[in-house]
Amino acid sequence: MASICTGAFVLAAAGLLDGRPATTHRKNSPDFARLFPEVHLDPHVLFTESDGILTSAGVASGLDLCIHMIRADHGAAVANDVARGTVIPPNREGGQAQYIQRPVPDNSMSVVSRARIWALANLDRPITLDALARACAVSRRTFTRRFREETGISPMQWLLEQRVQRACELLETTDRSVDRIAGDAGFGTGAAMRMHFRQSVGVTPQAYRMTFRGQAQPA
Incomplete structure (x- = not known):
């Protein structure tokens, strides 16, 4: 179950968010916090997820939430195709800030x-x-x-997200071992990749591969 923007008010009114993390548009956050004190409101993130209940901030972050759900159900390759088709970033993590000082410009105009x-x-x-x-x-x-x-977000946080994303794609589409994928994605060692992957994705690389490929592969 998921909500976009002020849709979080509906989930909260139904009691579905009590004791859970949630977000909504930052302009509506004071009212939300006053009405639903039992909800762990985080007004600074793009979206939240807890036991199958998801909430997003503004309408644009609702798109990020949709891409996140597609990635969780169908893998990075499908999510990236959908993102390209709708001309939105393929991987903005839920913890990224709602508000940034300057919108990301077109690549031809952006220095970074x-x-x-x-x-x-x-x-x-x-x-x-x-x-x-x-x-x-x-x-x-x-x-x-x-x-x-x-x-x-910081440059190194962004870089780690890209490495995890690359690892996801390789786990889904190749038979390479985790150690080799760790090198290809820039983690250096399989142990480092396993640690960062589990922190970011919530499961081990092997479990992730089995989810999307339906069979065990070399670890």
Whole structure:
């Protein structure tokens, strides 16, 4: 069950959100908090999920929630196809900030987009904050500030999300071992990938692969 924007008020009024995390549009958050004190309201995130009940912030974040649900049910490849078809970002995590200082501009206009493009092409390599800044020909401090302004998250948090996303795609579409995928996605070791993957996705890489491929594969 899911709600978009002020739809969270309906779920809360029905008692479905008591004791659970939830969000709604930040402008409506004060009223929500006053009316439903038993709900763990987080007015700063894009969407929340708890035991099959999901809530999203504004209408745009409702699209992010829909992509998240498609990814959970059908995998990263299908979710990415849907995102491309609807011209929206394929992977904005629920914990990303609702409000960012400046909307993400078109790639041809964005300074830090060059770093994102470069990073995605080199995920299998070690990538440092200094290297990302050099890709934009700006200082580390300027890059960090402008990246957060455009995306609402830090460069390294974004990079980790992209590595997890790459790992998901490889687990779904290849028979490569977890150790090899860890190298291809830039985690370095299988142990590091397992730790970050479970923190982000909620299951082990092996369990994720079995969900989308229906059979055990080499770990």
